[in-house]
């Protein structure tokens with residue numbers, strides 16, 4: 390059994406993917422080819438945002454977005470403590486200070502109430518200027534944007550949605566990657582919509598910000614002359630072969646993969662609901678997840694590690710995303726960012742376990758995962 394079965398997906402889409410790649414190779418338009426523009430338009434239309442700017446990966450997407458928003462030295466950027474490193478790395482890379490905020494125990498996403506109290510604390514301390522919030526759609530579930538947006542408005546902060554894991558999610562009819570003043574995603578192969586290498590994209594309705602992002606992603610180029618460099622940028626482009634892979638993958642994602650992965654998650658929830666020693670992932674009313682991960686929470690760290698070991702021996706791959714809170718990452722030791730008070734994140738890092746999930750996971754495989762998980766818990770309970 391695979392944790393993410395990309396080989397199965399390729400088998401299903403092989404003819405269209407191979408043909409698309411072959412077209413790019415014979416056209417020799419490897420950089421900024423037509424497929425890149427077509428893919429950007431498809432995505433902007435799907436997300437219902439005016440501009441989609443593709444780039445090299447989801448990390449660059451966040452850095453470019455922060456640069457376009459003018460975030461830098463002396464600024465505080467509020468980031469959930471429970472996330473992948475990039476969400477905090479990028480504000481630090483542009484010279485700002487990530488200030489970590491604890492998450493909700495049931496959704497794993499940024500706690501809006503704690504966001505507000507953290508903003509108040511930073512304002513009171515007066516060392517940094519509160520400037521932006523990076524909300525993360527962790528494991529595919531959109532963050533609580535209604536509340537987060539109203540806090541951003543109240544304190545005059547910019548909102549960046551890190552939708553690296555969230556593409557395809559929604560709240561009501563509004564899609565992930567449309568909630569921020571600027572939003573980003575990643576096409577890392579294991580993401581809900583992944584390519585065959587690195588890739589990322591930025592979304593915004595703001596024409597000025599979109600132009601800035603296009604410039605920043607290509608060495609700070611002038612709009613109509615790439616050899617006239619008017620600002621310091623970077624070299625971050627989605628290459629044409631990746632766009633060509635993403636076009637048929639995106640069709641499959643819209644047509645059936647997103648629904649299929651939701652059926653897998655529902656089945657896990659049905660089969661695990663009665664296991665009272667497990668906390669299951671919560672999807673609040675009106676929210677829809679793209680299930681980048683199906684993450685359960687075990688009673689303790691010891692049990693999590695025992696269960697993971699048992700399942701590995703039984704042939705079921707699992708992952709523990711994440712084992713370390715952001716504020717405890719070595720890169721932030723002895724910085725202002727290390728001072729966070731995030732007890733829920735600390736606990737989750739000990740207790741979470743991600744089960745295999747992807748659109749091609751079969752009923753029998755789901756049942757095997759559940760059976761092995763229950764066995765592991767029983768063994769553990771008996772000591």
Ligand SMILES: Cc1ncc(COP(=O)(O)O)c(C=O)c1O
Nearest residue numbers: 446447448473475476553575577
């Ligand atoms: C929440 C989050 N943000 C950002 C990224 C960075 O994306 P990439 O790996 O494409 O740079 C990831 C990737 O794992 C992620 O999970």
